[in-house]
Amino acid sequence: MEQNLEAITFTIDGVEVQGMPGQTILEAAEEAGIYVPRLCQLKGITPHGSCRVCTVKVGGSWTCAACTQPIYEGMEVDNSSEEIQTLRKDLVEMLFTEGNHYCMFCDKSGNCELQAMAYRMGIMAPKYPYIYPEAELDASHPDLFIDRNRCILCARCVNTAQEQDGKSVFDFAGRGPHKKIIVNGEKLSDTQLAAADKAADACPVGAILPKKGAYAKPVGARDYDDAPIGSDIEAKVCK
Template structure:
């Protein structure tokens, strides 16, 4: 990797910010206090560019801010009507791809998908619902997956491999059938996952979640009930 010492400057929506070479655009924006909406990115994990919600226009072309390295003199558009429409469309696609029933969901108010949708002003997903049949795996004593809410952000895949050192999660299949794989048998109970694993704590929709924690924080007083989602803290 290139070293991080070289100071560079770039503009985001006309505001000049400084960064260091080797940073990604989203890192530079975060450091400057400029929020670029995102879903799959997590500050403790390497970026992978799955959700494309952080799409920005860089020197006239589009790209994901989470993976784009900064360069001196970059001209970036971020908070524009065109990009926010595109992002809202992506969020709507994400909603109809899975089964996201906020009214009954135990993590409503504490869900990054919902929070980004709120922040972008989505009233409802406008694409036809795909209503896929998804499984719930409760085979592990402490951790479960409700795949209805999985958005294929890959945070669990990265965290399990790179931080937990367990490589429990991966992918299987392709296209709309692509799904998170749990080793070979798709049963959490047959893995070495623990409730304290990073993989369990990074899920944006908490479809991978520790058991017996639901409703500890009542609806209405959760993270995103009153305050919009913003730049995440590094752990």
């Protein structure tokens, strides 16, 4: 790597990595070809730090979200110990039991980041009891629908609409198990959301989807059918 006077040197799993001041662990790791699992983080959007799937251990003592924690000189990051992997796996399992994720008929299946994360982590069935919460579906919009059964409350739609589309379409209401996505109006069709908006494409799961074009990609040609999520980032190592 080219030497830069301002570069920060730190380690991920004992491997020396360089990053620039102000970069988060996740950003610097990604540039070095190291994948830190994440669901709520989306490039170009202010990190939300809500899914905690990117949890890493720093200095062997404290855990933090790699998507929000800036790097510093000499930082020691644990991204792959059994402890960290178990913790992340438990978090993803909880996301499955806290929602109603029926992969068998969801048109996001195969392209879903939550599902892909479970595949990558080898989750066969969650160890936690299913909650089967009641959630609302809003299909009032002519081009899009929002199915809160599948929502993992990552805020990607909220922040993408505000930061990239310049629209206040989504927000959160409620706390704890009552927390849910609300829209700026009685229903989705009352909002300024348009099918071409970046926010319409920001959802990692099948909670916000276009009404047309479902199941367009056949099984075998979908995003995560052959290659695990994150393998594109890991492939950069060899360059």
